Amino acid sequence: MKMKFGTMAVAAVMAASPVMADLVFPSLSYRTGPFAAGGIPFADGYADYFTLLNERDGGIGGVMTRVPECETGYNTEKGVECYESTKGEGALVYQPLSTGITYQLIPKATADDIPVHSMGYGRTSAKNGAVFSHIFNYPANYWDGASGAINYLLETNGGDLAGKKIALIYHNSAFGKEPIRTLEGLAEKYGFSLIELAVDHPGQEQKSQWLQIRRERPDFVLMWGWGVMNQVAIQEAANIRYPMENFIGIWWSGSENDVLPAGDAATGYKALTFHGVGRDFPIYEDMQKYVMDAGLAAGAGDQMGTVLYNRGVYAAMLAAEAAKTAQEIHGVADITSGMMRDGMEALVITEAKMEELGMPNFGPEFAVSCENHGGDALIGMTQWDAATQTWTLISDYKPTDGDIINPLIEEDSMAYAAEAGIEPRC
Amino acid sequence: MFYREAGDFSTTYPQDSQTFPIRFDRYRYYLVLAVAIFVLPFVMDDYLVNSIFLPFLIYAIAAIGLNILTGYCGQVSLGTGGFMAVGAYSCYKLMTAFPDVNIFFHVILSGGITALVGTAFGLPSLRIKGFYLAVATLAAQFFLVWLFNKVSWFYNYSASGQINAPERTVFGVEVTGPNTEAWATYLFCLVFTIASAVIARNLTRGSMGRQWMAIRDMDIAAEIIGVNPLKSKLTAFAVSSFFVGISGALFFAVYLGAVEVGEVFGIQKSFLVLFMIIIGGLGSIFGAFAGAAFLVVLPVVLKVVGVDIFGWPTDIVAHFQLVIVGGLIIVFLIAEPHGLAQLWRLAKEKLRLWPFPH
Numbered sequence: 001m002k003m004k005f006g007t008m009a010v011a012a013v014m015a016a017s018p019v020m021a022d023l024v025f026p027s028l029s030y031r032t033g034p035f036a037a038g039g040i041p042f043a044d045g046y047a048d049y050f051t052l053l054n055e056r057d058g059g060i061g062g063v064m065t066r067v068p069e070c071e072t073g074y075n076t077e078k079g080v081e082c083y084e085s086t087k088g089e090g091a092l093v094y095q096p097l098s099t100g101i102t103y104q105l106i107p108k109a110t111a112d113d114i115p116v117h118s119m120g121y122g123r124t125s126a127k128n129g130a131v132f133s134h135i136f137n138y139p140a141n142y143w144d145g146a147s148g149a150i151n152y153l154l155e156t157n158g159g160d161l162a163g164k165k166i167a168l169i170y171h172n173s174a175f176g177k178e179p180i181r182t183l184e185g186l187a188e189k190y191g192f193s194l195i196e197l198a199v200d201h202p203g204q205e206q207k208s209q210w211l212q213i214r215r216e217r218p219d220f221v222l223m224w225g226w227g228v229m230n231q232v233a234i235q236e237a238a239n240i241r242y243p244m245e246n247f248i249g250i251w252w253s254g255s256e257n258d259v260l261p262a263g264d265a266a267t268g269y270k271a272l273t274f275h276g277v278g279r280d281f282p283i284y285e286d287m288q289k290y291v292m293d294a295g296l297a298a299g300a301g302d303q304m305g306t307v308l309y310n311r312g313v314y315a316a317m318l319a320a321e322a323a324k325t326a327q328e329i330h331g332v333a334d335i336t337s338g339m340m341r342d343g344m345e346a347l348v349i350t351e352a353k354m355e356e357l358g359m360p361n362f363g364p365e366f367a368v369s370c371e372n373h374g375g376d377a378l379i380g381m382t383q384w385d386a387a388t389q390t391w392t393l394i395s396d397y398k399p400t401d402g403d404i405i406n407p408l409i410e411e412d413s414m415a416y417a418a419e420a421g422i423e424p425r426c
Numbered sequence: 427m428f429y430r431e432a433g434d435f436s437t438t439y440p441q442d443s444q445t446f447p448i449r450f451d452r453y454r455y456y457l458v459l460a461v462a463i464f465v466l467p468f469v470m471d472d473y474l475v476n477s478i479f480l481p482f483l484i485y486a487i488a489a490i491g492l493n494i495l496t497g498y499c500g501q502v503s504l505g506t507g508g509f510m511a512v513g514a515y516s517c518y519k520l521m522t523a524f525p526d527v528n529i530f531f532h533v534i535l536s537g538g539i540t541a542l543v544g545t546a547f548g549l550p551s552l553r554i555k556g557f558y559l560a561v562a563t564l565a566a567q568f569f570l571v572w573l574f575n576k577v578s579w580f581y582n583y584s585a586s587g588q589i590n591a592p593e594r595t596v597f598g599v600e601v602t603g604p605n606t607e608a609w610a611t612y613l614f615c616l617v618f619t620i621a622s623a624v625i626a627r628n629l630t631r632g633s634m635g636r637q638w639m640a641i642r643d644m645d646i647a648a649e650i651i652g653v654n655p656l657k658s659k660l661t662a663f664a665v666s667s668f669f670v671g672i673s674g675a676l677f678f679a680v681y682l683g684a685v686e687v688g689e690v691f692g693i694q695k696s697f698l699v700l701f702m703i704i705i706g707g708l709g710s711i712f713g714a715f716a717g718a719a720f721l722v723v724l725p726v727v728l729k730v731v732g733v734d735i736f737g738w739p740t741d742i743v744a745h746f747q748l749v750i751v752g753g754l755i756i757v758f759l760i761a762e763p764h765g766l767a768q769l770w771r772l773a774k775e776k777l778r779l780w781p782f783p784h
Contacts, residue, residue, distance in 0.1 A: 031741030040741075070733070071740035076682060076690060081477040081726065085734075088473065103588050103684040107604030123586065172575060174586035174686045181585055201688050412585055419522075419592055420603075 022066040023059065023335070025050060025319055026086040028096045031299070033073035034202045035227040037257040038308055040299055042097055043069065045312020047298035048291050052283075053320060055290040060320055061327040063334055076100045083108065092340040093117050093319055099175040102135075107420065110134040115341040119315050120145075120251055120274060124178055125412035127374030129345065130424035132413065136344050138318070138375030139366050140274040142224070143408060145250050146179035147400035148272055148379025149222055150186045152248070155395075162191035167218035169209055169225070169233060172198040176224045179250075183222075185404045203229025210236040223249040230258035238265035245270065248381075254391070255307040259384045267386040270394075275314040276362040277382055277391040279305025283313075283358035307382075307391060314363055321357075322347045345370060364397035370426040374409075377402070428777040445627055451774075462616060467609035475608040480681045482722045483615040484673050487622045489702040489714035491669030496700070497708035498630055499662035500642030501551050505563035507695030508570030509667050511687050512540045513674025515580050518589040521602075521679065522582060529594035529602060529679065533618065536675035537668040543570075544667020551659050555645075567696055574687040588686050591679045602679045611680050618676060622669050627711045629665060638662050639709075670699075705758055707767025716766035724751060 029043035030036060050065040059065050068089060070082035079101035083094065094109060094116045096102050102122035109116045115134045118126065124143045126135035140148075154161055168183060170176030180196060187194045195218055197209040203225060210233075213221060221242065223233055230253040237247055245268040249258070254271020284304060291297050292304065303309040326335045326343025335343070348367045354360055364378035378397035385392065417424060434449045436442040446452040470479070488506060495501050516536040521529065547566040551559050574580050581589050593603030600606045601614040629635050637658040640648035649655055678685045685691070698721060706717025725747050732743035762769050776783075 029740065031739075032744040036741075069740045071729075071744040073744060076686075077481065080682065081729075084473040084476045099586070100588075100684075100686050100689050103586070103590070103686070104682060107590070107683060111604035125585075173688055174588045177587050178585065201692070408585075415584070416590075419590065421593070 022090070023063050023323060024086075024090045024092055025065060025067050025316070026082075026089070026091045026094060027067050027069045028072050028079060028082050028086075028094065028098075028101065029069050030072050030074045030097070032071060033075070035074045038227060038252070038255065039074070039097065041255070041303040041306050041308035042312040042315075044297070044299040044301070044303045045309040045314075046095070046316045047312075048287060048296075048304075048309075049313045049316035049320070051291050051296050051298070052287055055294065055296065056286055060323050061333045065320075072096070072098065072101065074098050074100075076104055080104060087112060087114060090337070092323065092335065092337050093344070095119065095315055095319070097121070099123075099173070099178075103174065106132065106135055112337075113341070114337040115344050117315065117319065117344065119311075119318070121175065125409045125416065127372065127409050128413035129368075129370050129373035130413075130426050131417045131422055132373060133425060134341055136368065136373045138347070138368055138373065139349075139364055140377055140379055141374055142175075142178040142250070143182040143405045144374075144377040144379055144400045145272050146182040146222075147186065147377075147405060148381075148398070149248050149250075150183070150190065151379075151398065151400060152381050152395055153220055154190070160190075164192040164220070165195060165216065165218040166192050167195040167197060167213055167216070167221045169197045169199060169206075169213075169221060169223050171203060171225050171229055172200050175226065175252075179222075179224055181408055182404060185408065186401065189401075189404065199225070199229055199233075202227060204232055206232050206236050210240055210242075213237075213242065214240045220246045220248065223247070223253050225249065225253045229253075230255075231261045234259060234262045234266050234269060237269075238262045244268035245383075248272065251311075254382060254384075256389070256391075257308075259386070260389075264386045266384055269384045271382050271384075271391075273307075273380045273382045273393070274363060274378070274397070275310055276359070277307055277310060277393060281359050281362060286358060310362075314359075317357060317359065317362075318347070318349070321349065321353070344368060345373070377405070427780050429774045430778055443631075445631070459620070462620075463613075467613055470608040470612050472608050475612050476681070477726050478723055479612055480615055482718055483612075483619040484676045484681055485699065485702060485718040485722055486619055486715050487676070488670050488673035488699045489706065489718050490622050490626045490711060491666045491673065492699050493703045493706075493708065493711070493714045494626060494630065494638070494669070495662050495666035497703055497710065497713070498635060498642060499638035499659065499666075500645075501548075501659065501662060502556065502560040503563040503666070504560050504693070504696045504700065505547060505566035505570070506670055506699040507691040507693060508567040509540050509544055509670040510674030510677060510695060511570050511574055511691035512543045512667075513537060513671030514678035514685055514691065515574050515589065515687070516540065516671070517675035517679050518591070518685075519580065519582075521592060521594060525592070525594075528596060530596055532594075533672055533675045533679070537672040540671020540674065541664040541668040544670070545660055545664045548660055548663025548667075551663065552656060564693075564696075567693055571687050571691060574691075586686075588684055589678065590684045594679075603683065606680075615676055615680055618672055622672065623711055623715075626665075626669065630711070634658070634661060634665075642709075701755065703765075705755060705765055707765030710765070710767035712770060713765050713767035716770065720766065721751070724754070 027043055027046050030039035047067045050067050054064050068086055072079045072082055099121050102118045105116050117136045120140055124141040126132040126137050183194050199206055247269055249271040251272050259266040259269055322344040325346050326339045327333055329342055330339045345368055350365050354362050366375035377400045380393055380397045381395035382391045383394045429448055429450050431448055446455050492506050495503050513536045516539040517532055520532040550562045581587050591602045599610045601610050637653045640653045641658050702717030702721050705720055707713025728747045732738045
């Protein structure tokens with residue numbers, strides 16, 4: 001018995017002590033709580049991609065990768081605990097998948113010289129790399145999303161939205177409030193009127209908001225929702241027979257979890273995106289062979305090809321490519337978080353590169369620079385078909401309205417710089 | 427053997443009425459203070475301070491505050507989260523409006539502002555009691571969260587509605603913002619926790635505390651013997667909200683650094699603090715500490731044991747956390763309805779007789 005306890009203690013110490021020769025990509029995931037349905041596929045995709053790199057290529061540049069997972073439950077206090085407990089292991093980059101935790105980490109991670117990649121969420125004005133040295137939000141942010149949705153509507157309505165009514169139904173939080181400024185600017189520019197409808201967390205109760213939509217009859221409805229709020233909204237839209245093709249969600253409101261509960265009525269619902277959908281990519285053959293069939297899949301292993309799984313894979317791919325770039329810049333294989341930051345800032349994603357990785361046309365082409373941490377803001381559109389249960393890309397990645405967004409980013413980031421006493425770098 | 431009053435003579439009234447009349451208890455208390463002030467700051471690191479000590483100290487202040495209202499004065503409140511939000515947002519407005527004033531005073535002023543708000547929401551307690559009062563304070567909770575979400579003046583018109591704590595120093599050492607040292611934030615919160623506990627302890631031993639307890643035990647009888655219910659209920663609300671406001675200010679400025687009101691100061695926070703005082707022990711300052719420690723430290727310990735030592739999947743551990751903490755709460759409430767403080771009292775009794783019980 002004593003012997004057994006001794007071995008257990010040794011095993012525990014060995015499991016707990018970090019192995020320094022790994023590239024560590026912590027995953028602050030949430031497999032429990034109100035947003036678990038969205039958190040699980042993302043975390044699985046993120047972990048599986050690194051497993052694939054380890055199994056197929058022997059890691060990145062010959063160094064194995066490791067993805068320690070920490071459960072946040074979408075709770076900021078647990079997020080702080082997770083950050084503190086994983087940063088000592090040599091964490092290269094954080095992807096908190098929560099706007100609240102991202103805001104928390106912006107000053108902390110910058111002080112600790114660890115980059116944060118808030119892909120399609122977090123603080124939009126972090127695009128201004130001159131102020132936010134360690135925060136990256138490529139390839140797209142919420143303001144691009146708002147502009148992308150309006151551009152799509154312009155395109156499908158003969159370039160004219162004057163006199164139209166557009167409703168925004170949003171999660172009443174930092175995340176949901178993000179697009180309002182951009183939409184207000186766009187409303188002025190194109191002459192449409194904007195109706196703002198806030199839904200309180202978690203969003204199970206939306207009767208009054210949809211009653212208002214029914215009364216005001218907006219021509220289009222945009223949605224900034226996450227978790228259970230999406231399912232309820234799509235169900236409510238179906239209940240009042242709102243035409244689904246005029247209902248557009250942000251990329252966090254466009255996964256299988258959101259549309260399946262409404263059944264056939266959800267057909268035609270649209271969602272913005274910045275990465276490919278489905279599993280029709282060569283990389284998934286490798287994924288099946290090296291990860292799924294080998295029994296190394298994260299979680300239950302049943303998420304491959306879903307929208308949020310793809311997003312996790314995409315996030316992991318961008319992180320891995322940034323790590324490769326960092327290895328090239330600094331000429332060392334075992335990079336530090338500071339080097340990783342340089343790699344992210346020099347990241348260039350081209351079609352040829354994605355083709356080579358087995359992910360042709362998986363996302364837009366973009367390049368990151370010191371001034372621009374947000375990529376080139378190319379937004380696509382997907383549509384749901386309940387009969388085949390698939391999302392289809394119906395509009396290719398297209399540019400957004402920089403004239404409206406860039407001054408807003410400048411204004412908001414400079415306000416932060418003044419508040420936090422930051423001197424712009426470049 | 428321990429905690430014996432034998433041979434411990436009081437020759438003056440102050441000696442007789444001190445907080446810890448038994449010598450052994452007093453030395454134990456000094457020892458705890460000495461360790462907390464002179465030893466722990468030297469072993470603090472970012473992980474310990476941010477995952478265990480800061481939340482423990484700050485929740486302890488909130489629990490002391492709620493314990494005064496609920497444990498000592500008998501007024502059930504579900505508005506703790508909302509009052510913490512008042513403290514946090516006052517602290518943010520003060521920090522940004524008067525950057526030259528020391529953060530120390532901002533935190534105290536935030537407590538004062540929260541006391542005013544708390545007193546206003548305490549007015550219904552003069553007419554309604556029990557469950558009905560709980561519902562009225564629940565309304566305060568929802569109203570305050572809604573207010574801080576709706577009115578952009580409170581978050582200085584930022585696009586996202588988040589508030590961020592700017593860097594502030596005490597004696598030239600940073601205590602808020604990203605570049606703080608672990609020991610500095612720890613000591614800053616420790617000062618507030620110790621001060622709150624000492625003040626609360628002495629208030630509850632004095633005439634004000636006796637009035638509160640009289641109201642708690644039977645308000646009509648208390649009124650007949652001359653306790654003014656208006657004054658004692660409202661002072662309980664004010665003092666309680668003062669501590670809760672201080673904890674909210676520290677929670678935002680020192681611990682989290684960025685806050686979104688609905689997520690951080692929602693109804694769950696009110697329940698969490700209420701559970702702390704129920705598990706710790708109603709009507710006991712030590713109970714506030716014990717409850718805060720139980721609910722802050724236990725989840726972290728379970729996580730470290732499950733994920734880091736045994737290597738179980740994180741979601742399984744998170745589910746087990748709920749099961750184990752929930753189970754323990756039930757066990758405690760059945761085995762010891764008066765909370766951890768009562769267990770401690772019993773332990774002291776036992777230790778006093780040990781090793782020769784009757």
